[in-house]
Amino acid sequence: MISFTPSQNLICIDAKVEDYEYLCQGVLLGSEVIILNSNQDGVEQITEHLQARIRRRKAPRIQTLHIVSHGSPGCLYLGNSQLNLDTLDQYTEQLQQWRGALTSNAEILLYGCDVAQAESQKSYPYFHLTEQSVFTHTSISPFIQKIQDLTGANIAASSTKIGNNKLGGNWKLDVTTDSILSPLAFTESVKENYAGVLVTFTVENANDAGAGSLRDAIEQANTNDEDDIIEFDPALSGQTINLTDRLNINDNNGNNLTINGPGANNLIINGTGDGFVFQVNTSNPETVVRISGLTVQNARTGIQYGGGEGTLEIDNSLITNNTQFGIVSRSRLVLTNSTLQNNSNRGISLSGSNSIIQGNTFIASTPDAQENGIRVFTQGDETATDNLIIGNFIGTDSSGTSGLGNLQQGILINDGAIGTQVIGNTISGNQGRGISIGGGSNDSIIRGNRIGVTPDGATALPNNSDGILIRNTTGTIIGGVNPEDRNIISGNNGNGILLQTEVDAPIQTSNTQILGNYIGVNATGNTAIPNTGQGIQIDASTLNTIGGVNPGEGNTISGNSADGILIINAASDNTILGNFIGVNAAGDAAVPNTSHGVRIDGSTNNDIGLDRLENPDVPGTNRNVISGNGINGVLITNNSNETKVLGNFIGTNSAGNTAIPNGQTTADPMVINGGIGVEIQNSSSNIIGRNTPGEENTISGNLVDGIRMTGTAELNSTANIIQSNLIGLDATGGTAVPNQNNGILIESSAGNTIGGSEAGQGNVISGNTINGLVLSTANSNQIIGNLIGTNSVGNAAVANSNNGLELDNSTGNGVIGNLISGNTVNGVSIVNASSGNQIQGNRIGVAADGTTGLANANSGIVVDNAVNNIIGGLEAGQANTIAFNTGDGVTVTSNTAVGNGILGNNIFSNGTAEDNTAIGIDLGNDGVTINDAGDTDEGPNTLQNYPELVLAEPVENATVVAGRYNSLPNTAYRLEFFSNAAVDPPGNGQGQSFIGTIDVTTDAEGMHIHSNFTRNR
Structure with a gap:
């Protein structure tokens, strides 16, 4: 209801009047206008407005009240109500209240066709005003007299048609209760040019045909050259009109028709069990046919609207128990406030364009009723476009709390329907999917719906399959950036959302955007309402995006009974951005997906996070929070290659400072299910983190490993890169x-790179409960440039609680240029037949500056049961700095640890002041090994004898060293020489600064005397 400035001249215009906007523009100057809402009680609306004027006190009393509406003999149609002799009693109190807003000599003018028609009940003298008078008088109907009695006003009304004279109308109010002095409400120009009349046909009986029947009224309207209204005698309330054939409605060159029933519960139009109840045909795009307030039932199709231009409006009706369809519409349909129930095939079959389906209920209340609530599709050459489905209950009762599901889909959009919008519906309780979109039905929008839950989003009301299926379709948008765009897709007995491309389909499911939804949780985002499958599954589909980089675009995908997101069956080029997966909407507590947060299975080139090298100008953050899930945060498996995991928090809260572990303990607390931040199985060329701002991951707080990589002989995990991540630390890199x-953990995998040689490519792997990094049966991997056991700047310890790096039964790996310090046990442990590994250029036990101590709490390096490894080297950059460790610099233990080269390293200041037994290189982990004649003993590195110096003195600009060496006879050896700033406490020492080497060969006695090693100063 709208109004203009308060005045003594109040004009009330019913919105059902044709072109009421034109009438508003031509009211007399100084008038106040209100528009009566056609979906509300008109008498109540007028009463409310008049009472509001009374409360305002300063508003003037009304001299003239004009009521403009459709009419029939003894009846006004106001909003969704009728004012006639049968209803006056229920409005008596309201009409009496009007007196308080009227002047003592007020006048009420009723503009409605035939309202004053009746037998003469009371006569007055004829009042002649002027030549232009529009007020005459014949006789007064009981209806008019009653209104005067209740309101106290003089009344004027018409016994003929009001409106355009070419349509048989006029502007004479020819029946009055007394002298009327007020002019009509409208200017002469409007009266001359208004194109409508306010005429109504009345259905007087429940016969199938003949005078006074509905069929007769429709046939008259079909031939009448004007807009028409068909109303029903109130005496028909509660009756049934049994048809023998369809009712045909034609627009007769563009004229409008309204059929106003008394309410869906009050009058039934019963079909024949075959054909249609109503067959509507229009040919003019401006034509509107409206059917309101009826029950339409027991035909093959309740209402058929076929093929032409125009609009069919259906409101406040019940369409039920038809053997095929409730409504079939091939043109524009506006359906509001109606119920479609137990129509065997579907509630609506819609192939027109620009339709609006709003505020309806679609249910199947018996086991074999109504397969689909709504189907939108293209039929013939005309594409169904831009249809709107808004604010309906689909699969539930009208409260949305009780499931009365359609037998298949709640909404089915297929066969090339374009641009359908599904907004603000409750789509729950259906026996199939909530929404199914397929067959090239592109560019659909799904926003603000409750799918699988009650309208408050608090209680599951499952669809018995997926919440949403998108198949062989492109350009779908699910959700949006604003809270009101958010879908709650939870509680379904299947996946929350399934994106699927069928084999050999002509259209890939692609360019879908899933934005800002809650999937698997309630409307607060705090409590799980699980979908029994995945939160989102992408199956053989490409170029889809889950989330986004801008505020509001990320989804909360948590609480689901399987994975949060599953990408499967060669799905490629999909992107996951800015989502909360396994946590609540605030990102501060776990709401676990029962399985993995994200699982990529047999699919390539998908991104978890934003690739900023490919998108350098995209603003915002790309971070997913993937935490709290029942098994792993991310699983990349089964030949899923070229995945990128960039810029995520995996195992922490959304601030990256508190653990929300992936993984769950079982009933046995010693048995853990999953618990890995990122796991790569049998997959290659994946990238976990990268040295571009915003692309580093924080992978911390998980119940088992931060990252695990595994492979098999048949399918190796190779060429994977793990770079620039914080693993075991908070997002600042300073706290464990x-x-x-x-x-x-790299297990049974070869050819992978952890870190990199360029600045910033190394990972910070610190604070973990066992080891920082483990290679187990893993060959030919490169560990380069990482910080292991320190903070992100390398100046303070954040200890891994066991070893910094462990090589276990692994061969040919390069450990190059790392900072390995501050760990609780050893810096590096090489064990269990590991061989051919190169440990070069590392700083072990020192800070990033290479001089400040940052001890590993045991040895810098331990070699146990491992052979032929190289620690250091003689080329530039190959030497390790191994210093300030609490134990030995290098410990070689077990008799099988032989052939390990320890070359050119800077080993010094290992051990503590309290325990000065530590040495640079300890064979046997028992301190200095005493030389034995001929060096025949066995043990670690064959317990190689050490050379004995007898002279080290300066000579001019050089230092001359002399000594002797005893070992196996007739064998070639290389001796290395070092200088120390101070004597090592044990006396047999460590080698702080490498001087050089000489090659020697022992004699038959195993002895070599050297006296000519010279180092220039």
Whole structure:
């Protein structure tokens, strides 16, 4: 209801009047206008407005009240109500209240066709005003007299048609209760040019045909050259009109028709069990046919609207128990406030364009009723476009709390329907999917719906399959950036969302955007309402985006009974951005997906996070929070190659400073299910983190490993790159948020790179509960440039609780240029037949500056049961700095640890002031090994004898060293020489600064005397 400035001249215009906007523009100057809402009680609206004027006190009393509406003999149609002799009693109190807003000599003018028609009940003298008078008088109907009695006003009304004279109308109010002095409400120009009349046909009986029947009224309207209204005698309330054939409605060159029933519960139009109840045909795009307030039932199709231009409006009706369809519409349909129930095939079959389906209920209340609530599709050459489905209950009762599901889909959009919008509906309780879109039905929008839950989003009301299926379709948008755009897709007995491309389909499911939804949780985002499958599954589909980089675009995908997101069956080029997966909407507590947060299975080139090298100008953050899930945060498996995991928090809260572990303990607390931040299985060329701002991951707080990589002989995990991540630390890189096992475990995998040689490419692998990094049966991998056991700047310890790096039964790996310090046990441990590994250019036990101590709490390097490894080297950059460790610099233990080269390293200041037994290189982990004649003993590195110096003195600009060496006879050896700033406490020492080498060969006695090694100063 709208109004203009308060005045003594109040004009009330019913919105159902044709072109009421034109009438508003031509009211007399100084008038106040209100528009009566056609979906509300008109008498109540007028009463409310008049009472509001009374409360305002300063508003003037009304001299003239004009009521403009459709009419029939003894009846006014106001909003969705009728004012006639049968209803006056229920409005008596309201009409009496009007007196308080009227002047003592007020006048009420009723503009409605035939309202004053009746037998003469009371006569007055004829009042002649002027030549232009529009007020005459014949006789007064009981209806008019009653209104005067209740309101106290003089009344004027018409016994003929009001409106355009070419349509048989006029502007004479020819029946009055007394002298009327007020002019009509409209200017002469409007009266001359208004194109409508306010005429109504009345259905007087429940016969199938004949005078006074509905069929007769429709046939008259079909031939009448004007807009028409068909109303029903109130005496028909509660009756049934049984048809023998369809009712045909034609627009007769563009004229409008309204059929106003008394309410869906009050009058039934019963079909024949075959054909249609109503067959509507229009040919003019401006034509509107409206059917309101009826029950339409027991035909093959309740209402058929076929093929032409125009609009069919249906409101406040019940369409039920038809053997095929409730409504079939091939043109524009506006359906509001109606119920479609138990129509065997579907509630609506819609192939027109620009339709609006709003505020309806679609249900199947018996086991074999109504397969689909709504189907939108293209039929023939005309594409169904831009249809709107808004604010309906689909699969539930009208409260949305009780499931009365359609037998298949709640909404089915297929066969090339374009641009359908599904907004603000409750789509729950259906026996199939909530929404199914397929067959090239592109560019659909799904926003603000409750799918699988009640309208408050608090209680599951499952669809018995997926919440949403998108198949062989492109350009769908699910959700949006604003809270009101958010879909709650939870509680379904299947996936929350399934994106699927069928084999050999002509259209890939692609360019779908899933934005800002809650999937698997309630409307607060705090409590799980699980979908029994995945939160989102992408199956053989490409170029889809889950989330986004801008505020509001990320989804909360948590609480689901399987994976949060599953990408499967060669799905490629999909992107996951800015989502909360396994946590609540605030990102501060776990709401676990029962399985993995994200699983990529047999699919390539998908991104978890934004590739900023490919998108350098995209603003915002790309971070997913993937935490709290039942098994792993991310699983990349089964030949899923070229995945990028960039810029995420995996195992922490959204601030990156508190653990929300992936992984769950079982009933046996010693048995853990999953618990890995990122796991790569049998997959290659994946990138986990990268040295571009915003692309580094924080992978911390997980119940087992931060990252695990595994492979098999048949399908190796190779060429994977793990770079620039924080693993075991918070997002600042300064505080431990431990993964409860290893930071990284590489198992049975070859040819991978951890870190990199360029600045910033190394990972910070610290604070983990067991080891920082483990290679187990893993060959030919490169560990380069990482910080292991320190903070992100390398100046303080954030200890891994066991070894910094462990090589276990692994061969040919390069450990190059790392900072390995501050760990609770050893810096590096090489064990269990590991061989051919190169440990070069590392700083072990020192800070990033290479001089400040940052001890590993045991040895710098331990070699146990490992052979032929090289620690250091003689080329530039190959030497390790191994210093300030609490134990030995290098410990070689076990008799099988032989052939390990320890070359050119800077080993010094290992051990503590309290325990000065530590040495630079300890064979046997028992301190200095005493030389034996002929060096025949066995043990670690064959317990190689050490050379004995007898002279080291300066000569001019050089230092001359002399000594002797005893070992196996007739064998070639290389001796290395070092200088120390101070004598090592044990006396047999460590070698701080490498001087050089000489090659010697022992004699038959195993002896070599050297006296000519010279180092220039």
